[in-house]
Amino acid sequence: MRLGRVVGSVWGAKHADGLDGAKLLVVEDGRGGRVTAIDRLGAGEGDRVLVAHGTRVRDLTVGETVALKDVIIAIVDGVDAP
Amino acid sequence: MILGRVVGEVWATKKHAALDGRKLLVIEPYLWYAPSHEVAHLVAVDAVGAGVGEDVVVCMGDPARRSLGTTSMPIEAAVCAIVDKIELAADRGARPLTFVGGTAPAHEAV
Numbered sequence: 001m002r003l004g005r006v007v008g009s010v011w012g013a014k015h016a017d018g019l020d021g022a023k024l025l026v027v028e029d030g031r032g033g034r035v036t037a038i039d040r041l042g043a044g045e046g047d048r049v050l051v052a053h054g055t056r057v058r059d060l061t062v063g064e065t066v067a068l069k070d071v072i073i074a075i076v077d078g079v080d081a082p
Numbered sequence: 083m084i085l086g087r088v089v090g091e092v093w094a095t096k097k098h099a100a101l102d103g104r105k106l107l108v109i110e111p112y113l114w115y116a117p118s119h120e121v122a123h124l125v126a127v128d129a130v131g132a133g134v135g136e137d138v139v140v141c142m143g144d145p146a147r148r149s150l151g152t153t154s155m156p157i158e159a160a161v162c163a164i165v166d167k168i169e170l171a172a173d174r175g176a177r178p179l180t181f182v183g184g185t186a187p188a189h190e191a192v
Contacts, residue, residue, distance in 0.1 A: 001125040001159055003092070003108070031122060041096050050094065050106070050125055052156055056144065060156040061098060073156050074097035079108060081090030082134055 001052045003076065004029045006045050010036055018065035025072065027051055037070040038062055050074040083141045085165070086111040088134050092125055100155040107132060107161060109140055126159035137165035 004027035012019075023039045027049060037051045040062060052073045058064070061071045090108035094101075105128035126140045129149050138161045140146075146160035147153050 001106075001157060003123065003125055041098075050092065050097070052158055054143070054158050056147070057156040057158060060100075060154055071156065074092070074094035074101060074106070077093045077095055079090045079092050080134070081108065 001050050001073065002029055002035075003079070004035070004049055004051055006043055006047045006049060007034070008045065016067040018063070018067050022062070022066065022068075024068070025049075027070075027072070035070050036068070037072050038066060038068050039072045041072055041075055043072055043075050048076040048079075050076055083139050083162070084111050085168070086124075086138060086140055088132050088136050088138055088161070089123070090134060098156055100152075101127070101157070104128070104150075107134075107138075109138065109159075109161070111140075124159055126161045127155070127157050128161045130161055130164055132161045132164050137168065139163035139165060 006025045007028045008026040010024040024036050025039050025043060026034055027037050028034050043049050049072045051070050053070050055069060057071055058066055058069050086109040088107045089110045092106035106125050107128050109124050109126050132138050140159050141149055141162045142159050146158055147155050149160045149162045
């Protein structure tokens with residue numbers, strides 16, 4: 001899993017069937033890397049989030065018909081880093 | 083599996099239900115083996131009671147879920163060992179010695 005911050009969202013009128021009604025957010029990892037992840041937790045722009053990647057992660061969270069492998073699995077309140 | 087150091091802990095109220103009660107640790111992978119890990123940090127679920135500042139072994143993918151005794155957690159990294167000592171081969175100089183967090187701690191020198 002990786003930490004990131006939501007910097008935007010993606011809309012597409014024409015999309016794969018599994019993405020109907022899906023909320024897609026652009027998450028930046030703080031080093032310029034960006035990934036588009038599906039959100040079911042209600043994250044918004046500016047939120048810090050935890051993104052998990054993989055087929056199994058996708059199957060367990062949003063279902064196997066979704067054509068995307070990055071999923072937001074937590075909205076981060078804070079990080080303790082002494 | 084990858085080797086790294088615990089540098090932080092993540093707090094999250096809103097999260098996938100399977101993560102309830104689990105400790106999420108921020109890991110900085112060591113980069114002195116090749117190929118180096120692709121990211122500067124990753125977040126792993128704690129399975130062994132690791133704390134900030136400790137060197138740990140992180141397993142990735144399906145074994146990570148299994149090390150937590152489940153196959154139904156939407157995660158891909160778990161801390162599965164706390165490192166007591168690391169010994170590096172004499173030819174380690176041939177590999178990148180860059181650490182994400184600065185120079186190598188003294189106890190890693192062989």
